[in-house]
Amino acid sequence: EVKLVESGGGLVQPGGSLTLSCVASGFTFSSYAMSWVRQAPGKGLEWVSAINSGGGSTTDADSVKGRFTISRDNAKNTLYLQMNSLKPEDTAVYYCAKQRTSVSYDYWGQGTQVTVSS
Numbered sequence: 001e002v003k004l005v006e007s008g009g010g011l012v013q014p015g016g017s018l019t020l021s022c023v024a025s026g027f028t029f030s031s032y033a034m035s036w037v038r039q040a041p042g043k044g045l046e047w048v049s050a051i052n053s054g055g056g057s058t059t060d061a062d063s064v065k066g067r068f069t070i071s072r073d074n075a076k077n078t079l080y081l082q083m084n085s086l087k088p089e090d091t092a093v094y095y096c097a098k099q100r101t102s103v104s105y106d107y108w109g110q111g112t113q114v115t116v117s118s
Helices: none
Strands: 003-007 010-012 018-025 034-039 045-051 058-060 068-073 078-083 092-101 104-108 112-116
Touching (some): 018 034, 018 092, 018 112, 034 068, 034 078, 034 104, 045 068, 045 078, 045 092, 058 068
Antiparallel strands (some): 003 018, 018 078, 034 045, 034 092, 045 058, 092 104
């Protein structure tokens, strides 16, 4: 059974930092690209960042470029999202997702809430 379990969310002040983690199980983690996707209150899903299976190639949405860094540790079956210089508009539920193709996903975690507020 494929499982993706996110953690690390919370309440942070604007300008602060958080690191999200996603522990994967039930599949060969090192063989698949992974992404972070978020959903702000009352809005649709927004892709945030992606990383290839080996971790050597990443891409980021313009809205987070230069502030967020996606990474992975294949030995620990864990995906990370380092978030710096957080803004109120980063408030959302953040999901990690296993990519099926470059533009689709087949498994999602339960999400972790990130709230940026003073």
